[in-house]
Amino acid sequence: MADKGLAGRVALVTGGLRGIGLACARRMLADGAEVVIGDLDDPAAAAPILGGLGPAASYIQLDVTEEDAWQAALGFVTGRHGQLHILVNNAGTDLTGTVESIAMADWRRIMAVNVDGVFLGTRTFTPLMAASGGAVAGGASIVNVSSIMGLVGMSEVSAYNASKGAVRMFTKGIAMEFAAKKMPIRANSLHPGFVETPLLHAGFERWVASGAAPSVEHLIEGMNAATPIGRLAHPNEIAGPVAFLAGPDSSYMTGAELVIDGGWTAQ
Ligand SMILES: NC(=O)c1ccc[n+]([C@@H]2O[C@H](COP(=O)([O-])OP(=O)(O)OC[C@H]3O[C@@H](n4cnc5c(N)ncnc54)[C@H](O)[C@@H]3O)[C@@H](O)[C@H]2O)c1
Secondary structure (H helix, E strand, O other): OOOOOOOOOEEEEEOOOOHHHHHHHHHHHHOOOEEEEEEOOOHHHHHHHHHOOOOOEEEEEOOOOOHHHHHHHHHHHHHHOOOOOEEEEOOOOOOOOOHHHOOHHHHHHHHHHHHHHHHHHHHHHHHHHHHHHOOOOOOEEEEEEOOHHHOOOOOOOHHHHHHHHHHHHHHHHHHHHHHHOOOOEEEEEEEEOOEOOHHHHHHHHHHHHOOOOOOHHHHHHHHHHHOOOOOOEOOHHHHHHHHHHHOHHHOOOOOOEEEEOOOHHHO
């Protein structure tokens, strides 16, 4: 049983209905936080998942690419909690294909979700987090979910590489800004390797459909073989490090990159 290391804190997790975001929400609830989930689904569609999370969880429909939706999320969090200590900018999407094949609209879409979303979330919630952070040990914490694809390149992944590299450097920029202004907010980027989520499976299925691989099982075997630890990550193995970055045990970390990749980038 995890301890209650996040008791008294309020967290917002974008893209929190599935995959890594849902695992983060569950972990922070177990650690005693109150958690607001933001995702694309309408509230009725989200209700079955929310129902399983208990009364400390709540939901706001939030498309991270939309400025107005972020303002509505700010109103919701302010009205319900009056404070925010943890922002996990997790919502993301992927795009694969050769650079010649990438349509401008698809490039803009991945940048909108993966980069604009992180920027808008940070911009919208910085004042509330600055006002809230002084009351908790280690201050408020922004965790921006990048990827190992924000650290190293991969063939036919250039648009995703670019978006996740932008998240990495944006995080360092805001970390310096908060520190320079003595604001009680830390900001760090998170760099997962290959994690078993709906996003990863959808990507595998597209690769198979394009003829690039014979089957999803074949792709998973290849990923396992390319990963020193020999397997994909479970979302809970990403959620633990997110809870660490969110809470007081990481009080001296800001502008840092936390890599959770089974050794993939150490090779
Ligand atoms: N799965 C992996 O292997 C992996 C590895 C490294 C990094 N990541 C990153 O982790 C994050 C979560 O990925 P995941 O694998 O859990 O994905 P997922 O597709 O399983 O879940 C992502 C969630 O984000 C939501 N979402 C998508 N677009 C959104 C938008 N515009 N506004 C609000 N919510 C939106 C989706 O509805 C979904 O619930 C992403 O940023 C992804 O790039 C994933």
